[in-house]
Amino acid sequence: MPAFKFTIDAESPETWARAGTIQTPHGIIHTPIYMPVGTQATVKSVSPEELRAAGAEIILANTYHLMLRPGSPLIDTLGGLHTFMHWDGPILTDSGGFQVWSLGHLRKLTEDGATFKSHLDGSEHVLTPERVMQIEAELGSDIILPLDICSPYPCSPQEARQAMEQTHRWEERALVAKERYRPEQTLFGIVQGAFEPELRAESARIIGNMPFPGLSIGGLSVGEPKEQMWEMLRHVTPALPRDKPRHLLGVGSPEDVVIGTGLGMDMFDCVLPTRVARHGGLFTQYGRVNIKSARFRTVAGPIEEGCDCYTCRNYSAAYVHHLIRTEEQLYYRLGSIHNIHFMLRLARQLRASIIDGSYPIFRDEFLARYVPASE
Amino acid sequence: MPAFKFTIDAESPETWARAGTIQTPHGIIHTPIYMPVGTQATVKSVSPEELRAAGAEIILANTYHLMLRPGSPLIDTLGGLHTFMHWDGPILTDSGGFQVWSLGHLRKLTEDGATFKSHLDGSEHVLTPERVMQIEAELGSDIILPLDICSPYPCSPQEARQAMEQTHRWEERALVAKERYRPEQTLFGIVQGAFEPELRAESARIIGNMPFPGLSIGGLSVGEPKEQMWEMLRHVTPALPRDKPRHLLGVGSPEDVVIGTGLGMDMFDCVLPTRVARHGGLFTQYGRVNIKSARFRTVAGPIEEGCDCYTCRNYSAAYVHHLIRTEEQLYYRLGSIHNIHFMLRLARQLRASIIDGSYPIFRDEFLARYVPASE
Ligand SMILES: [Zn+2]
Ligand SMILES: [Zn+2]
Numbered sequence: 001m002p003a004f005k006f007t008i009d010a011e012s013p014e015t016w017a018r019a020g021t022i023q024t025p026h027g028i029i030h031t032p033i034y035m036p037v038g039t040q041a042t043v044k045s046v047s048p049e050e051l052r053a054a055g056a057e058i059i060l061a062n063t064y065h066l067m068l069r070p071g072s073p074l075i076d077t078l079g080g081l082h083t084f085m086h087w088d089g090p091i092l093t094d095s096g097g098f099q100v101w102s103l104g105h106l107r108k109l110t111e112d113g114a115t116f117k118s119h120l121d122g123s124e125h126v127l128t129p130e131r132v133m134q135i136e137a138e139l140g141s142d143i144i145l146p147l148d149i150c151s152p153y154p155c156s157p158q159e160a161r162q163a164m165e166q167t168h169r170w171e172e173r174a175l176v177a178k179e180r181y182r183p184e185q186t187l188f189g190i191v192q193g194a195f196e197p198e199l200r201a202e203s204a205r206i207i208g209n210m211p212f213p214g215l216s217i218g219g220l221s222v223g224e225p226k227e228q229m230w231e232m233l234r235h236v237t238p239a240l241p242r243d244k245p246r247h248l249l250g251v252g253s254p255e256d257v258v259i260g261t262g263l264g265m266d267m268f269d270c271v272l273p274t275r276v277a278r279h280g281g282l283f284t285q286y287g288r289v290n291i292k293s294a295r296f297r298t299v300a301g302p303i304e305e306g307c308d309c310y311t312c313r314n315y316s317a318a319y320v321h322h323l324i325r326t327e328e329q330l331y332y333r334l335g336s337i338h339n340i341h342f343m344l345r346l347a348r349q350l351r352a353s354i355i356d357g358s359y360p361i362f363r364d365e366f367l368a369r370y371v372p373a374s375e
Numbered sequence: 376m377p378a379f380k381f382t383i384d385a386e387s388p389e390t391w392a393r394a395g396t397i398q399t400p401h402g403i404i405h406t407p408i409y410m411p412v413g414t415q416a417t418v419k420s421v422s423p424e425e426l427r428a429a430g431a432e433i434i435l436a437n438t439y440h441l442m443l444r445p446g447s448p449l450i451d452t453l454g455g456l457h458t459f460m461h462w463d464g465p466i467l468t469d470s471g472g473f474q475v476w477s478l479g480h481l482r483k484l485t486e487d488g489a490t491f492k493s494h495l496d497g498s499e500h501v502l503t504p505e506r507v508m509q510i511e512a513e514l515g516s517d518i519i520l521p522l523d524i525c526s527p528y529p530c531s532p533q534e535a536r537q538a539m540e541q542t543h544r545w546e547e548r549a550l551v552a553k554e555r556y557r558p559e560q561t562l563f564g565i566v567q568g569a570f571e572p573e574l575r576a577e578s579a580r581i582i583g584n585m586p587f588p589g590l591s592i593g594g595l596s597v598g599e600p601k602e603q604m605w606e607m608l609r610h611v612t613p614a615l616p617r618d619k620p621r622h623l624l625g626v627g628s629p630e631d632v633v634i635g636t637g638l639g640m641d642m643f644d645c646v647l648p649t650r651v652a653r654h655g656g657l658f659t660q661y662g663r664v665n666i667k668s669a670r671f672r673t674v675a676g677p678i679e680e681g682c683d684c685y686t687c688r689n690y691s692a693a694y695v696h697h698l699i700r701t702e703e704q705l706y707y708r709l710g711s712i713h714n715i716h717f718m719l720r721l722a723r724q725l726r727a728s729i730i731d732g733s734y735p736i737f738r739d740e741f742l743a744r745y746v747p748a749s750e
Contacts (some may be wrong), residue, residue, distance in 0.1 A: 040701045045704035047708070069697070084694055319460065326444060329704060330417045
C-alpha cells in the first residue's frame with residue numbers, strides 16, 4: 001500500500017459533500033468517516049475486534065495521554081501503537097496541543113513550543129513542533145498532526161491572529177522535522193483562525209498550499225454556538241484544495257457529522273458516542289434516548305429496531321437497562337458498541353447518499369427526524 | 376436432550392476424583408468443571424461469547440440478586456434467564472439462602488422460611504422453600520437449588536444441628552413444590568452440617584438418599600481455615616451416592632479446585648477469578664501475580680507464557696499493565712478472561728489427568744508449583 005492516497009469517488013453537486021477513499025499503510029478508509037477515539041490506546045470498553053465489527057476503519061489516539069503514560073519510547077519498543085493496542089487498521093494521532101492548552105495555568109508558551117506540567121504527577125514536559133514529530137514517530141500511527149495552538153472561545157482578533165501565525169510557523173517546522181522520521185507516516189496540516197472568518201480563510205489558503213497531504217480543521221467545537229462553527233467552515237472549505245481530505249477535529253454528534261459532511265468535511269472524531277453511552281445516552285434515528293429510563297425496563301425488543309449492531313442483535317433493551325441499573329461493566333461495552341455502530345452506519349449512509357446523489361435529501365430528512373440533545 | 380443425566384467417565388483409583396459428563400437441556404458439561412459466576416445475569420465484564428471461547432460449559436447466577444432486580448417475573452416474561460442474558464449453555468441458580476443469611480439483622484427465620492429486607496431499598500421479601508421453587512422456575516435455569524440455612528463460622532453444635540434439620544425439612548418441601556413447575560429443571564439437594572463431622576456425614580446420607588439427581592455441599596468456605604473445609608469433605612464424600620454429581624458451593628481458588636477434585640467434588644463455582652482480576656490479581660502456573668506491579672511495565676510477552684486465552688494471544692503484559700494503571704475498562708475484561716480461561720483449562724487438565732490415571736501426580740505437581748495467595 002502507498003503511504004497515503006486520497007481519491008474522490010463522488011461529489012454532491014448542490015453541497016460541498018464528497019465521498020472519497022483514503023489509502024494508508026494499514027488499510028483503506030471510506031469517507032465520510034467517523035473515527036472512534038481511543039485516548040489511552042483503547043476505545044473505552046470496546047475491543048479492536050468489536051470496533052471492526054461495528055464498521056470502524058480508522059481510530060484516533062491522543063499523543064498527550066500516551067506520551068505521559070506509558071510513554072512513546074516504550075510503545076516504540078513494544079512494536080508501535082498498532083501492536084500495543086492490537087488494532088491493525090489505520091490510526092490517527094493528534095499533536096497533544098489541544099490537551100496542553102486545556103491545562104490552563106499548568107502550561108507556558110514560547111516561540112519554541114510549549115512547556116507544561118503533567119496533570120498526573122506535575123512533572124514538566126516540553127512540546128515543540130520537532131518533539132511532537134519524534135513522539136508521533138515513536139507511536140507509529142498512520143496519520144500524524146503537528147503542534148498547534150487552539151485559541152479559547154471567545155478570544156480577541158489580535159490573539160486569534162497571533163495564535164494562527166504561531167501555529168503556521170510551527171507547522172513549517174513540523175514539515176521539516178518530519179523528514180527525519182518515518183516516510184510511511186502522513187502529516188496533516190492544521191487550519192486555525194479561531195472565530196474570525198478572514199483568519200479562517202487565510203489559514204486555509206496558507207496551510208492548504210503547504211505540502212500536507214491532508215488537512216485538519218482545529219479550534220472548533222470549543223464552546224461556541226454550533227452555528228458559529230458552521231459559519232467558520234463556510235469560510236474554510238472554499239479556500240481549501242479539493243484533492244486533500246479534510247478532518248474536522250473533535251466533532252461531533254450525529255447531527256454534526258451530517259451537517260459537517262455537507263460543508264465539505266471528510267473525517268470526524270469525537271469521544272461523544274462513547275462518553276454519552278457511559279451515562280446511558282444511546283443514539284436512535286429519532287435522537288438520543290436514556291436507557292436508564294424506566295420505560296425500557298420491560299422492553300423485549302432491541303434498543304433500536306432495525307439496528308444490526310452486536311448489542312441490538314443479541315440483547316433486549318430491558319437487559320441493557322438492567323445492566324446500567326445494576327452498574328454492570330458489560331453495560332458500558334454494549335452501550336458504546338451501539339453508539340459507535342450508529343455513527344459508522346450514519347457515515348456509510350452519508351457516503352451512499354453522496355454517491356447516488358441524494359445527500360441533500362438524506363441530510364434534510366435526518367435533521368427533520370433526529371432531535372439533537374442539548375449538550 | 377434429557378433433562379439431566381450424569382455419567383462417570385473415569386475414576387482416580389487412589390483418590391476420590393472422578394471425571395464425568397452431565398447432560399442438561401442446554402448442553403453437556405464435562406466434570407470436574409469450574410462455573411463462572413454471573414451474579415446479576417452477567418459474568419462481570421465478560422460477554423457470553425467470551426465465556427464460551429474461554430471454555431465455559433455452565434455458569435451460575437444468583438437468585439437473590441435477580442429476584443430483587445429485575446425480578447423473576449420480568450425475566451420469565453422476557454423468555455427466561457438464557458434469553459435475557461444471551462447465554463445458551465447450562466445455568467445453575469442458587470437458592471438465595473446464602474445471601475439472605477449474610478444480611479444479618481435484616482432477616483428473620485421461621486419454620487416456614489425467611490423474611491428479609493432488600494439491601495437495595497429495604498423492601499420486605501419472604502423466601503420459603505416453595506417460593507424459591509417458583510422464582511427459579513421463572514428464571515428458567517437448568518439446575519436449581521432449594522432454600523437452605525448456611526450456619527455462620529463458628530457456630531455451636533446445637534445451632535449446627537438445628538440449622539441442618541431445618542434445611543432438611545425445607546428440602547423435602549422443595550421437592551414437593553418443584554413438581555408444580557418445569558420438569559426440564561433439575562433440583563439439586565444441599566448438604567449442610569456446619570463444621571461437625573458427624574452432622575456432615577448425617578446430612579450427606581439423608582440428602583444423598585432423597586430423590587435429588589445432584590448434590591451441592593453448602594456452608595463451607597465461610598471463613599474457616601482451609602484444612603477444616605477439607606476435613607468436612609472427608610466425612611461428606613464417603614456418605615454420598617457415587618452416581619450423583621457433587622457441587623462444592625462457593626469454592627474456590629485454583630488450589631481449592633485441585634484439592635476438592637481429589638476429595639470427590641465435580642463442580643465448583645466462585646467469584647474469586649473475576650474478583651481478584653479486578654484488583655490486578657492474575658493466575659499463572661506459579662501462583663497469582665499482580666499485573667499492577669512495575670515489573671510488568673515493559674513486558675512484551677503475554678501475562679503467562681503458553682496461555683492461549685484471548686488476552687494472552689493478543690496483548691502484551693505491558694499493555695494489560697497500562698490498562699489497569701490508566702483504569703481503563705478494557706482491563707477488567709482482559710484480566711477476567713485470562714483468569715476464567717485459567718480455571719477452565721485447569722478443570723480440563725484435571726479431567727484429563729483423571730482419565731489417564733495421573734491425577735495424584737498432577738495434583739502434587741500443581742500444588743508444589745502453585746503458591747497460594749493469602750486471602
Ligand atoms: Zn444497536
Ligand atoms: Zn491468558
